[in-house]
Amino acid sequence: MRKRMYWFLSLAGGCFVISLAAYAQEQGAEAAAGGFSMASAIGLFAAGAAIAIAAFAGALAQGRTASATMEGIARNPGAQPQMFMPWIVSMALIESLVIYALVIAFMILGKIK
Helix, strand or coil: CHHHHHHHHHHHHHHHHHHHHHHCCHHHHHHHCCCCCHHHHHHHHHHHHHHHHHHHHHHHHHHHHHHHHHHHHHHCHHHHHHHHHHHHHHHHHHHHHHHHHHHHHHHHHHHCC
16 A cells, blocks of 8 residues: 555656646747747657557557457367457457557647647
């Protein structure tokens, strides 16, 4: 419990510090960077983080789904025809969530000037 609280507070503190940096002297940062603002940098980071987290979670979910299906088939080989279509549908739904994250990342990148 204590370790979880430590990680949560560290994450919350990190988000707080990043948000402070995002709103600090944005006009000066644009002039110094030739039009590239801190908001643009955070948008790029958000798009990259969104697709990275989605890809990781999708791969983990697909691995667990395939593992459970193969374990079920190993226990009862006769059930393979009944397990195949639900397995394919679940894999497609998991992959669609990753594609939605990719679309959202492109939308975030489209908002950056």
